[in-house]
Amino acid sequence: MDGENWQLILDSFWPLLSAGLRVTIPLALASFAIGLAIAIGIALLRISGNALLSGIARVYVSAIRGTPLLVQLFVIFYGLPQLGIRIDPFPAAVIGLSLNVGGYAAEVIRAAILSVPKGQWEAGFTVGLSRTRTLRRIIIPQAARVSVPPLSNTFISLVKDTSLVSVITVTEMFRVAQNIAAFSYEFLIVYMEAAVIYWIFCFVLSLGQDALERRLDRHVAH
Numbered sequence: 001m002d003g004e005n006w007q008l009i010l011d012s013f014w015p016l017l018s019a020g021l022r023v024t025i026p027l028a029l030a031s032f033a034i035g036l037a038i039a040i041g042i043a044l045l046r047i048s049g050n051a052l053l054s055g056i057a058r059v060y061v062s063a064i065r066g067t068p069l070l071v072q073l074f075v076i077f078y079g080l081p082q083l084g085i086r087i088d089p090f091p092a093a094v095i096g097l098s099l100n101v102g103g104y105a106a107e108v109i110r111a112a113i114l115s116v117p118k119g120q121w122e123a124g125f126t127v128g129l130s131r132t133r134t135l136r137r138i139i140i141p142q143a144a145r146v147s148v149p150p151l152s153n154t155f156i157s158l159v160k161d162t163s164l165v166s167v168i169t170v171t172e173m174f175r176v177a178q179n180i181a182a183f184s185y186e187f188l189i190v191y192m193e194a195a196v197i198y199w200i201f202c203f204v205l206s207l208g209q210d211a212l213e214r215r216l217d218r219h220v221a222h
């Protein structure tokens with residue numbers, strides 16, 4: 001490591017960090033929020049008792065979990081235009097990541113709902129609540145506590161997965177790293193610097209996850 005390498009690290013730090021804060025994190029947040037909404041819907045279809053709806057949800061989950069995220073992004077951004085559907089890079093990235101999160105998080109939410117004892121359902125019915133109100137008022141709040149750790153892990157993984165959207169020309173942090181590396185020819189240094197920033201993001205999110213879990217544990221204890 002000579003002086004020029006250290007200067008490159010200093011010069012590239014802010015462009016990388018800025019891209020992470022302006023694009024990578026917002027992209028992950030938007031995709032996770034939409035994906036979580038999709039996941040809740042899919043999970044409820046899976047446990048609905050309707051064979052058709054449950055089957056459709058099962059096929060969706062199987063398709064998402066059985067194909068690479070990179071392929072899904074390529075289909076959305078490069079494949080759909082052949083059908084006359086053109087989507088700009090950032091919305092295409094949000095759609096691809098959201099659908100992917102929906103497929104994986106749906107199983108987490110379904111398992112969390114099924115983990116709630118059946119007696120809770122019966123208690124809701126006993127006091128006159130409908131199935132929908134029992135689900136909303138009794139089951140989902142308990143399932144939410146169970147699903148926090150795996151969903152938090154899903155979000156942290158999503159932050160790392162945003163690097164894949166560079167292949168559909170979204171200028172997020174890894175795309176910026178690629179541009180800097182191509183200009184400087186210092187691929188190892190720039191990519192290692194990007195890796196460190198990704199690690200910092202994930203480390204901070206892990207601290208937040210731990211704090212949230214401790215808070216939920218105290219709430220349950222009381």
